[in-house]
Amino acid sequence: MSRYFTEDHEWIRIxxxxxxxxxxxxxxxxxxxxxxxxxxxxxxxLSKGDEAAVVESVKAASDVYSPVSGAVIEGNAAxxxxxxxxxxxxxxEGWFFKLTLSDPxxxxxxxxxxxxxxxxxxx
Amino acid sequence: MALNQSGWRPxxxxxxxxxxxxxxxxxxxxxxxxxxxxxxSTDTTGVDFSASPAKTGAQSGDVATGPRPSPxxxxxxxxxxxxxxLPGLSEPETVRHYTRLSRQNYAIDLGxxxxxxxxxxxxxxxxxxxxxxxxxxxxxxxxxxxxxxxxLGVIHQLAEWLVTLTGMHSVAMSPKAGAHGELCGILAIxxxxxxxxxxxxxxxxxxxxxxxxxxxxxxxxxxAVEDIPATPDGRVDTEALVARLGPDVAGVMITNPNTxxxxxxxxxxxxxxxxxxxxxxYCDGANFNAIVGRVRPGDLGxxxxxxxxxxxxxxxxxxxxxxxxxxxxxxxxxxxxxxPFVERSDxxxxxxxxxxxxxxxxxxxxRMTAFxxxxxxxxxxxxxxxxxxxxxxxxxxEDAVLNANYVLRxxxxxxxAPFAKSGPCMHEAIFSDEGFPEGFTTIDVAKALIDxxxxxxxxxxPLVVHGAMLVEPTETESRAALDQFIGALRSVAERAKAGDAxxxxxxxxxxxxxxxxxLAARKPKLVWREPVVASEAAE
Numbered sequence: 001m002s003r004y005f006t007e008d009h010e011w012i013r014i015x016x017x018x019x020x021x022x023x024x025x026x027x028x029x030x031x032x033x034x035x036x037x038x039x040x041x042x043x044x045x046l047s048k049g050d051e052a053a054v055v056e057s058v059k060a061a062s063d064v065y066s067p068v069s070g071a072v073i074e075g076n077a078a079x080x081x082x083x084x085x086x087x088x089x090x091x092x093e094g095w096f097f098k099l100t101l102s103d104p105x106x107x108x109x110x111x112x113x114x115x116x117x118x119x120x121x122x123x
Numbered sequence: 124m125a126l127n128q129s130g131w132r133p134x135x136x137x138x139x140x141x142x143x144x145x146x147x148x149x150x151x152x153x154x155x156x157x158x159x160x161x162x163x164s165t166d167t168t169g170v171d172f173s174a175s176p177a178k179t180g181a182q183s184g185d186v187a188t189g190p191r192p193s194p195x196x197x198x199x200x201x202x203x204x205x206x207x208x209l210p211g212l213s214e215p216e217t218v219r220h221y222t223r224l225s226r227q228n229y230a231i232d233l234g235x236x237x238x239x240x241x242x243x244x245x246x247x248x249x250x251x252x253x254x255x256x257x258x259x260x261x262x263x264x265x266x267x268x269x270x271x272x273x274x275l276g277v278i279h280q281l282a283e284w285l286v287t288l289t290g291m292h293s294v295a296m297s298p299k300a301g302a303h304g305e306l307c308g309i310l311a312i313x314x315x316x317x318x319x320x321x322x323x324x325x326x327x328x329x330x331x332x333x334x335x336x337x338x339x340x341x342x343x344x345x346x347a348v349e350d351i352p353a354t355p356d357g358r359v360d361t362e363a364l365v366a367r368l369g370p371d372v373a374g375v376m377i378t379n380p381n382t383x384x385x386x387x388x389x390x391x392x393x394x395x396x397x398x399x400x401x402x403x404x405y406c407d408g409a410n411f412n413a414i415v416g417r418v419r420p421g422d423l424g425x426x427x428x429x430x431x432x433x434x435x436x437x438x439x440x441x442x443x444x445x446x447x448x449x450x451x452x453x454x455x456x457x458x459x460x461x462x463p464f465v466e467r468s469d470x471x472x473x474x475x476x477x478x479x480x481x482x483x484x485x486x487x488x489x490r491m492t493a494f495x496x497x498x499x500x501x502x503x504x505x506x507x508x509x510x511x512x513x514x515x516x517x518x519x520x521e522d523a524v525l526n527a528n529y530v531l532r533x534x535x536x537x538x539x540a541p542f543a544k545s546g547p548c549m550h551e552a553i554f555s556d557e558g559f560p561e562g563f564t565t566i567d568v569a570k571a572l573i574d575x576x577x578x579x580x581x582x583x584x585p586l587v588v589h590g591a592m593l594v595e596p597t598e599t600e601s602r603a604a605l606d607q608f609i610g611a612l613r614s615v616a617e618r619a620k621a622g623d624a625x626x627x628x629x630x631x632x633x634x635x636x637x638x639x640x641x642l643a644a645r646k647p648k649l650v651w652r653e654p655v656v657a658s659e660a661a662e
Contacts, residue, residue: 033640033641033644033645035641035644035645036644036645056644058640058641058644059583083645084645
């Protein structure tokens with residue numbers, strides 16, 4: 001399993017053809033207390049860069065973009081009742097959605113963990 | 124001599140303050156007030172209706188509930204099936220409830236109101252006196268025009284002042300507030316583009332230094348919004364803007380002075396470039412109070428700009444009254460301006476409407492409102508203009524800018540002022556939370572300002588400044604009032620920088636202390652429900 005990051009602070013964890021998407025620990029820290037998350041429905045087709053989900057904190061509402069193209073397998077239903085999971089475990093239980101990748105080569109344009117850490121350090 | 128034998132003696136305060144809790148929860152003049160639903164019982168009513176059974180067909184006594192279908196019941200199936208539970212309060216109970224609540228409010232009549240970009244300035248009482256004259260206050264928009272010549276004269280005279288002060292060609296008086304005015308301007312641009320056969324221009328450029336409503340307006344009108352970055356000194360990046368111009372660009376929306384409190388010095392050059400590329404320039408005129416009498420936006424190549432009468436021209440707002448956002452137009456956008464408007468001829472004032480517009484106004488994009496706009500605000504704004512005169516209006520802008528610079532320079536040693544080196548600010552001073560210790564931010568300063576008896580400034584906007592504090596003192600504050608505010612903000616800022624933990628729980632003296640905003644957003648209680656009485660719940 002490997003993990004990639006975007007410059008918009010989404011992460012995607014790859015397991016075969018399936019990717020799990022969420023927002024980074026840095027992103028949740030910037031947003032502050034998350035109060036609402038809108039995840040995509042099963043079956044929704046997404047292109048790389050599409051608005052896939054919405055995350056709302058006390059401070060602001062932000063779009064979450066899909067790091068790759070694919071079809072949504074599942075949105076994280078737990079976030080409806082417990083949006084705070086994004087704060088407490090952003091890169092684990094606080095995942096947003098899973099999708100089947102239609103073009104794994106798109107992963108090549110993303111950052112690995114080391115590159116993302118370096119990217120965040122410069123912000 | 125006559126002795127007072129009542130036993131009264133002046134009280135002498137005991138040393139120390141061991142304030143006991145009160146039975147009511149009130150603290151002298153600071154009154155606890157329950158929700159109106161908790162005060163009023165549905166069993167009582169403050170109004171004594173007669174039963175009037177003859178007309179409704181109701182049975183004796185029972186007028187509140189139904190259903191009672193009868194020949195007299197014109198509502199048929201829509202008749203109320205059960206009581207809706209409104210609290211029944213008498214007039215004195217109702218008056219007291221809202222008066223008590225109003226004492227927990229902050230108002231421009233109580234003190235300095237430093238909200239940036241909101242221009243919370245004094246509303247002169249002369250404005251109110253004029254607006255209450257029966258000839259202005261008691262007219263109806265559908266009255267025959269020959270019975271409201273005075274009111275139409277006010278609209279016409281105000282329109283002439285606005286056109287003159289802005290150096291523009293015409294003005295639409297009907298938009299009801301700033302964002303409504305923005306929409307009016309953008310719809311005129313859209314109509315002009317469609318008339319030219321260039322409806323394919325779908326992109327509106329919005330600099331980061333513009334008001335937040337600008338991109339919302341463009342999106343609402345069906346345009347795609349593209350951001351233009353700000354330069355480090357807080358102005359629009361002219362090079363980036365000009366580079367983005369092209370055949371798909373409908374125009375730009377630019378705020379001047381901008382939300383960083385700075386004058387957009389390149390605006391004339393920007394306008395020329397936008398026009399050369401076939402686009403239009405919309406200017407957000409919310410901050411016109413900083414330049415009125417000094418700069419005419421028409422000279423900068425603006426095609427449309429709204430004017431907030433409730434900011435620049437001192438009409439009340441923020442709960443005190445409706446806004447009003449007339450839009451001035453350049454000559455090339457004038458044919459597309461909305462109806463109605465007032466014209467003057469030898470026989471008096473006329474309303475130009477659809478029936479009377481004729482060929483001259485065939486390209487008008489339509490209406491923004493059913494009638495002419497906010498008549499009460501027109502009367503107040505014209506009163507303000509006439510009582511100040513041209514020289515007085517010029518001084519309004521000068522004093523607004525002077526006061527903001529006084530605030531900026533008085534505090535830049537204790538608060539980070541990101542654009543202080545960009546030269547003088549316009550009507551608002553901006554600070555950041557740079558230099559605060561870990562865990563302290565702008566909200567702590569704002570909450571502590573409440574304890575100091577001030578409404579907080581605008582926070583966390585504009586977005587380009589971290590932890591922004593946007594302070595607009597306005598020209599109606601005295602030096603003494605400014606000094607008191609500056610002293611309060613300085614004291615709070617110093618406490619923040621020293622890591623004073625009591626700031627994190629401020630406000631301490633407000634009717635309610637620091638609220639849990641996260642819980643309020645996650646589990647909002649939006650509806651009051653009657654508490655279930657224990658004995659009923661057990662049944």
